[in-house]
Amino acid sequence: MSENNPEVSAIQLLRDRRLAANVLAGDERALRAFMDEYFPKLFRYARHRLDIEADVDEVVQKTLAQAARRLETYRGEATLLAWLIRICRHEISRQLAEVHRHGDMMTPYLNDEILRSVVETIELDERLQPEALNQRRELIGLIQFALDQLPEHYARALELKYIEGLNSKEIAAQMQTSDEATQSLLARARRAFREVCDVALQVVK
Amino acid sequence: MNNDENKPDSPGPLDEEQRLARLLRAVGKREDLPAHLSQSWEAGFRRELAQARSARRQRRWRQFAYSACLLVLVGAGLLLTLPGDNDPLPEVRVVSVHGNGVTLQAGAASAGAAALGQGVTLPSTVATGSDGLLALRYGQYDVRLNHQTRLRLQRDKLELLAGEIYVSDFSGYSYSNSNSNSTATSASPGNSIASTNKSSSNPGTATGLLVTTPFGEVRDVGTQFTLGLEPERMVARVRRGAIALAAGRNQYRADASDGGARQLVINQASEVRVTDIAPSGEPWQWIYQSGPQFELEGNTAFGFLQWVAQESGLQLKFASDSAKVYAHTTMLHGDINGIDPLEALQPVLAATDLSAALVDQRQLQVSLLPRY
Incomplete structure (x- = not known):
């Protein structure tokens, strides 16, 4: 970012x-x-x-x-x-x-072409071979590291929205801000996440 | 990242958000830092920070101490190597050489013949032979050596080793560069001559020039005086101002501020006798002979009269402002060919409308002729 x-x-x-x-x-x-x-x-x-x-x-x-x-x-x-x-x-x-x-800290470059496969890899059945499981684990770390590079309120908003499943009003209540401001914050957080993902992956490479 | 909208099968914004949601859900919530690690790390980090701050303070203090020491050393070095305002290095230069055997010995170097215009490093020793005479500019002092004289020049004093010297704190007249048996030379590059600034080339202005002798120390108080060493005594003659003699624990003073002249004699038993003498005449004769000739050509009558008074130990006085103005505006021509200053008065002033007369052997009074 x-x-x-x-x-x-x-x-x-x-x-x-x-x-x-x-x-x-x-x-x-x-x-x-x-x-x-x-x-x-x-x-x-x-x-x-x-x-x-x-x-x-x-x-x-x-x-x-x-x-x-x-x-x-x-x-x-x-x-x-x-x-x-x-x-x-x-x-x-x-x-x-x-x-x-x-x-092996080498990680494949993440871009739009492989974002889908990344998601698929992460969502793979946990009964996979150890090698595939290692790759999955590494990618999870990578994405979490990308989140950590965001301003904390961006990362927190994304987690509340997409992991805990709260709507914007609930997030606004938790973050003590307005609904409009939360929606704007989420839009900026998404954009920043995509950018920082890219940068983070290059850094780790 | 690629622009999804440029691809035919690229997902739209909704798809992108859905993918993002799936990704984040798959990744899961970020792991919280366990409390025990947080506390442990906090304690360790605080401890390390405190040590780092302490080391930083010590390092800065050491740097400050080193800088201060360096500053002190540099300051001390400057004080040791540069002459201070209270101890200026006087400009010393040969202004007149007469006769043979006039030598100059700078420091530990071997002695060589002194030359007109030569710069003199300090310390140096100058000496004259049986027919030699020498005049020096020492700061703002006019210092002259009679025959058979040895004088050591220090940065803060003169040491009379043998013979007789004359010291005057006035040097306001012109010097001739046409000496009979010497050629002018410039100061050598290595000579440590101080600035020609008068205020910085005046050793002992506040307390007077110090001359040390085997009989004691003589300090002038704005004066013209001679000091002569004889086998069993020293003779000091003063004809302007005063001198102070310190011999052992005793202090003596010879004062000529009334316009007359005094002679002070001190023997080996430190017995002192002070008598009145004439400010001109035989004991003073050698002084003008040792000095540079006056350059008459192109000089003013005022300059000439000032030189006569200076060389003769007389006070110059003008009978009127008109006479003084006339003296300042009258230019002279010709030369005086080494004539005694007082003897030169008559022939030189004959070409002007000025006249001069000696009053009580102390004063040279100058008047404008009546017809003017």
């Missing part, structure tokens, strides 16, 4: 620079916002790449320790999430190398 919309990207980067600076300065509210936003996303990113929860814990702890030490070097060239993911990916690679496992 950010690469496709320079205006949004600049705003996001500015916001991320401020957040990092405030965290470094010891601003408790900024620290809370940082943890609330990025800890779950890092968890999910690592969770879909590592089988053992203890490994996830270790990798994310190392990632967060590195991030704390290097936060003053963050200049806002990429979003904070991309910056954190880069560290996390490095830690995952080290973790996998330590246990002599080589997880």
